[in-house]
Amino acid sequence: MSGLFVTDDQIAHARKLAREITDPIFDLIAKNTTVSVERTVLRWFGVDGVGNLGAPLVNLMVDRLQAAGVLNKGAAYWYGRALRMGASSPLDAVERLTAAPLSTLGPLPPEDEAKLRDEVRAEARAMVQELKDRVARRDDLKREFPMAQAPHKYLIVATGNIFDDVDQARAAAQAGADVIAVIRSTAQSLLDYVPHGATTEGYGGTYATQENFRIMREALDDESRRLKRYVQLTNYSSGLCMSEIAFCAAWERLDMLLNDAMYGILFRDINMRRTFIDQYFSRRICAMAGIIINTGEDNYITTADAYDAAHTVIASQFINECFAHRAGLKDWQLGLGHSYEIDPYKPETLLLELSQAMLVRRCFPDAPLKYMPPTKHKETDIFFSHAYDVMADLVAIWTRQGIQLLGMMTEAMHTPLLADRYVALKSASYLHRAARGIDEEFVVREDGKIANRARFVFGKALELLEECHKDGMVAAIGRGRFGDVKREETGGKGLDGVVEKAPDYFNPFLELMEGRA
């Protein structure tokens, strides 16, 4: 422990506020579903593939149900109805359902309704078991080839072509990367469908598809065996298809996902209600599949000033933690994000950054935490840029970060060259090796600059939590309290995909994940 800075009671108070702040949002989540949650349900039943014009079958089916005004009963219910119509396969079920006239969609006799639900529930149970079996295979591999010590060095690949990504990922793993992230194609988060199949063209990244996940995980499984060290894979469960991506990733045995309760609202202008509902279902899946989530608080201090907005990161982390716990995630799955972003030309920035990272560690002692490198003030002087990254390496080991995204010396210039990753890995390994245990050797004085700054930031975080508690999350977001971005409850993209549940709404996966069935 680097320092106490604040009392346990103060931290407990912050958690209590976060709990009460999220209460009304859980009412919203309980009462509503979304098109993407329902598409996830269908994917879980095995509805895969695309229609004639390239639209995913799950979209065709859910759009049809929404247009007919019956999606509020849950896609699982209609999937059961299609099976009772004699569908022989999920694809056949989609075809039968999309072809059925509206008049045939009325309720069944009560005993048939109950029977239908039992049948669908049994199938859901089998599919959940299959998912768990797949996850168990991943965990076996992890046991056979243990991961390196934390901080896990996290590297990004982003060629646009999944096969080129595989080459880059293998090279990064060979050079010492512990986690590979495949950056998504620009603005994929705003697509209201998940693209299908292996993809070789992307814009600023590679499309997240289930097949791309499979290809990359297979390559990393192979690389893990060769290196005798398990290499993790991560992608992005964010945007309009948050929960579908979570499912695809869970099924293909990914290890981590970027998944934030508020990121889409703030930085992608996705509707608030849609995001809150989608994040819950996606996090339920992550909880079940043993996926570590990475939250995005680091983004706040790229829009707002890192010195002035440090407290918003802490406040948001308490809220993100609460959303996560309430979706069944355990502390070891919480890669709460924060970042090294104060203008390096100001004095004492190493002290300030240490203070912030130590405070995060103090508040969330059992979470792995995810440390992000400097980006905002990066320069094209690669030698300075490299030194700046090395400081983040030092803070990462000092504050026992679980996951560290390594900075690239060419950050402000282009997507990383292979050699940029190598240089970053070599220095991070050096710092992690050289300074391991430094936190136990140096006790931070409670009356010094680091502790005083931590207390100040925590105090302001509490004030922000109190404001959210008094006026509500929606109002606080409306005032731009997080990341200086203002959003309204009914603004943004995707609100038309929110559907109020009918009293007899049926979602057997949710029942199983919530432990109700």
Add this chain to the structure above:
Amino acid sequence: MTTHPGREKHFIRAYGDRRDDGVIQLSFTLPVTASEKAKEAAKLFCQKLGLTDVKVAAVERAAENYTFFVVYAKANVVLDYAEIDTPEIVIKKKSFDELNAYIEQEIARRVVVFGACTGTDTHTVGIDAILNMKGFAGDYGLERYPWFEAYNLGSQVPNAELIRRAKEKNADAVLVSQVVTQRDVHKDNSRAFIDEAKKQGVYGKMTLLLGGPRVDHKLALELGFDAGFGPGTKPSDVANFVVHQVLQRMGKEQKGAAFEGAPT
């Protein structure tokens, strides 16, 4: 290169630690396994670049089949510095922070920008990359600039609607994104946009920009826009351009002043 008769010549070479030693440093990766042979290949590579006294300082195994080299060598290149021509006025491209500070100081109000995919186009990837918070390739979108007020109206927006909304807010610039190009529909729609801008009396008053994967600056000018932005455009390029346009309209900057990152 233009010659300057009568101007005194000014010969230069690369500077290592003494005048005219020609020493340079470079680093690169070759797709081979690290070995003596790989080191020799790196040396030969540098010799083929015309370098002499090649010292391969570091041979690093970047991955199984990739080797990273750091090399010091002599370049025998000599330049006459007096002959180097650069345009008269080059305004350096401003960074995110610099541009915000510049707007605050020179324009003293937020710069208002509207954007949309107009006509039947539903592909918002381009306009989102430029306007959204997130931006593109690590370059922040206009929404993130505190001194920009950016409105992204999304896709399938009628030209008249986009112009009407922009006019209401006294927009400084309007961005039209056109992704779909079958049968030159982007050109027809862009012409229709310019006609509508003339009809609503904003033509020549607002900066009108066209963007898309099949758009270039020349095409945009032909169609009547102030500039065109093709593939690879970063939000900061658009942001800088718009600020220069506003300053030129305010008479604070010379019309047509050359600046770094201007569309060509």
